[in-house]
Amino acid sequence: MNSIALPLLLPFAIAIGLLLVRSAVMSRWVGPLGSLAMLVVAVYLNFKVQQDGILTLNTGGWIAPFGIALVVDYLSSLMLVVSSLIAFVIALFANRNLPDDIPLSRFYFFFFTLNMGVNGAFITGDVFNLYVWFEVMLISSFVLITLGKKKAQLEGGIKYLALNIMGSMLFLAGLGLLYGKTGTLNMAHLAGILKNDHQAILMNPSSVLFFVAFGIKAAVFPLYFWLPSSYHTPDITISSLFAGLLTKVGVYTLIRFFTLFFVQDQVFWHNLLLIVAGLTMVTGGMAAATYYDTRRILSYHIISQIGYMIMGLGIFTPLAIAGAVFFTIHNMIAKTGTFIAAGLIAKIKGTYELKEVGGLYRQNPLLAVLFIIPAFALAGFPPISGFFAKFMLLKAGVDSGQYLITAIALITGFFTLYSMIKIWNEAFLKKQPEGRETGPGVKLQFADYAPLVILAGASLLMGIFAAPVFDYVMQAGDQLFEPSAYINAVLTPQLP
Amino acid sequence: MNSVILQLASKYVRGLLIIFSVIMLVRGHNLPGGGFIGGLLAGLSLAYKGFAFTQDIVEKEMKVRPEYFMVIGLVLVFASLWPGLLLEGTLMQGVWFTIPFPFTEGYKFGTPFLFDIGVYFVVIGVTVLFLFSLSEKN
Numbered sequence: 001m002n003s004i005a006l007p008l009l010l011p012f013a014i015a016i017g018l019l020l021v022r023s024a025v026m027s028r029w030v031g032p033l034g035s036l037a038m039l040v041v042a043v044y045l046n047f048k049v050q051q052d053g054i055l056t057l058n059t060g061g062w063i064a065p066f067g068i069a070l071v072v073d074y075l076s077s078l079m080l081v082v083s084s085l086i087a088f089v090i091a092l093f094a095n096r097n098l099p100d101d102i103p104l105s106r107f108y109f110f111f112f113t114l115n116m117g118v119n120g121a122f123i124t125g126d127v128f129n130l131y132v133w134f135e136v137m138l139i140s141s142f143v144l145i146t147l148g149k150k151k152a153q154l155e156g157g158i159k160y161l162a163l164n165i166m167g168s169m170l171f172l173a174g175l176g177l178l179y180g181k182t183g184t185l186n187m188a189h190l191a192g193i194l195k196n197d198h199q200a201i202l203m204n205p206s207s208v209l210f211f212v213a214f215g216i217k218a219a220v221f222p223l224y225f226w227l228p229s230s231y232h233t234p235d236i237t238i239s240s241l242f243a244g245l246l247t248k249v250g251v252y253t254l255i256r257f258f259t260l261f262f263v264q265d266q267v268f269w270h271n272l273l274l275i276v277a278g279l280t281m282v283t284g285g286m287a288a289a290t291y292y293d294t295r296r297i298l299s300y301h302i303i304s305q306i307g308y309m310i311m312g313l314g315i316f317t318p319l320a321i322a323g324a325v326f327f328t329i330h331n332m333i334a335k336t337g338t339f340i341a342a343g344l345i346a347k348i349k350g351t352y353e354l355k356e357v358g359g360l361y362r363q364n365p366l367l368a369v370l371f372i373i374p375a376f377a378l379a380g381f382p383p384i385s386g387f388f389a390k391f392m393l394l395k396a397g398v399d400s401g402q403y404l405i406t407a408i409a410l411i412t413g414f415f416t417l418y419s420m421i422k423i424w425n426e427a428f429l430k431k432q433p434e435g436r437e438t439g440p441g442v443k444l445q446f447a448d449y450a451p452l453v454i455l456a457g458a459s460l461l462m463g464i465f466a467a468p469v470f471d472y473v474m475q476a477g478d479q480l481f482e483p484s485a486y487i488n489a490v491l492t493p494q495l496p
Numbered sequence: 497m498n499s500v501i502l503q504l505a506s507k508y509v510r511g512l513l514i515i516f517s518v519i520m521l522v523r524g525h526n527l528p529g530g531g532f533i534g535g536l537l538a539g540l541s542l543a544y545k546g547f548a549f550t551q552d553i554v555e556k557e558m559k560v561r562p563e564y565f566m567v568i569g570l571v572l573v574f575a576s577l578w579p580g581l582l583l584e585g586t587l588m589q590g591v592w593f594t595i596p597f598p599f600t601e602g603y604k605f606g607t608p609f610l611f612d613i614g615v616y617f618v619v620i621g622v623t624v625l626f627l628f629s630l631s632e633k634n
Contacts (some may be wrong), residue, residue, distance in 0.1 A: 002586065059586070060589075
């Protein structure tokens with residue numbers, strides 16, 4: 001199955017092309033078309049997985065566990081589809097919205113290397129290879145933050161880089177321990193070894209290091225500080241890209257590691273995950289409520305939502321894991337949607353400060369509708385995607401007797417609703433404050449709305465057609481909960 | 497920096513570093529070395545003159561921007577992925593062939609070596625670019 005490598009080769013080839021040809025006109029086309037091609041490949045792989053089961057590729061012809069295996073299962077192909085969709089939407093948004101002092105060809109070069117890193121993290125079946133993709137992501141995202149060359153961006157970028165490099169080092173240390181103890185880094189092989197080993201509890205030092213490393217990447221409770229101090233500094237295009245992709249890769253790796261091979265010592269780990277999840281939800285939600293800058297509200301809000309995904313992992317039943325997966329994809333779409341809406345508000349009004357804007361509902365009802373769909377999706381209103389995702393998590397929580405975390409999740413829902421209503425009231429319903437400038441008053445074209453229309457539509461469709469999505473994520477949850485299919489698919493030698 | 501010793505040494509050391517970097521690159525498949533270390537050494541040799549004199553001289557002498565080294569390297573890396581797919585059926589699979597050379601068994605050349613050469617060029621480009629941007633006045 002050589003086509004598995006396409007999600008990596010495609011952005012790589014496009015990035016090289018963008019280095020060779022640096023014309024802005026070309027990049028304007030290459031960006032959306034390239035990411036659309038990635039989306040097509042991802043959808044193809046998704047269908048292929050549903051047809052043929054787990055797909056694997058032993059790169060270089062070295063049979064697993066000796067070579068690097070690329071593996072696409074239900075979860076990773078779903079993540080590929082959603083992340084490519086986000087990439088496509090952001091490319092459309094960037095064409096219209098990126099300021100003139102950032103050259104488009106340069107932006108798209110790092111955009112595609114970032115996407116290569118994200119795709120690589122989703123499809124690799126090797127722990128060290130995963131580390132490499134994390135580094136690719138880290139370097140590209142650091143350059144993207146500082147692309148505008150403003151002082152605040154450099155400051156935010158340094159904070160981002162410093163904490164994330166710490167995470168990478170802990171990752172590397174955990175990886176070293178893992179390799180020293182088991183002698184392999186192939187995920188399926190690790191799962192096979194650790195499952196049948198009664199001393200597997202000795203892997204805890206390694207798994208703690210991994211947990212902290214991925215916790216930094218995913219921005220969970222005590223480790224999230226890099227996120228709110230960096231996400232509001234770059235251009236909103238880049239913030240929306242990060243909001244949709246970066247932390248979710250951390251969540252994906254947490255789900256992958258803690259369902260596939262760090263499954264020993266469940267009492268300790270699942271309690272820890274639940275405690276972290278609860279604190280992440282509450283602190284993120286409360287911090288979001290205190291701000292009046294849309295970007296800051298939404299940044300803290302990312303953190304609060306990460307808690308729900310970790311909660312699903314902590315409850316650890318097939319329904320809970322499926323709920324976490326559903327929540328992750330719903331959140332990627334809705335969160336990017338709200339960021340883009342914030343960008344459009346700022347384009348009309350010239351500021352992100354909620355106290356200085358108002359009257360948008362009268363001025364631009366279409367934008368109001370397009371904002372309210374992803375915002376209410378995040379708050380969990382039926383019939384939009386967030387309702388079903390939250391419902392699955394809460395039901396799983398009640399079913400397994402985890403009442404405390406379920407209650408916290410419900411209460412956090414009110415915080416979410418509060419901050420979304422706050423943006424809605426301040427920006428759309430309230431009258432334009434007197435004495436403040438009404439902003440540049442840019443007339444938005446259809447092309448400005450297009451990215452938001454796609455995301456709001458996706459969010460609505462995921463809610464209305466929740467049944468097929470539910471079936472799909474349940475299959476993904478079952479596959480994660482019962483990893484023997486994954487292990488067999490990777491470790492059974494195949495003929496080319 | 498204005499040191500006569502460094503300026504004089506740079507003349508000889510640079511050539512040695514380039515030769516050494518190529519040796520590192522070639523032996524790297526099974527022994528310590530390879531594209532990354534070789535590239536660092538070669539990049540260092542270019543930077544050496546910059547330390548001894550000024551950056552402008554090196555930039556003039558190089559004639560191409562360091563970015564193009566990266567492009568060449570990335571293209572070589574990308575090219576090295578495909579022969580395995582076409583000839584052996586798996587992406588990135590090593591394809592080796594022997595170039596006959598008189599009085600020896602011949603020289604073995606393969607796609608992993610092409611990959612290494614690509615890495616070599618990328619690392620040269622990156623190193624020189626870093627050193628240039630760090631030593632800029634503004």
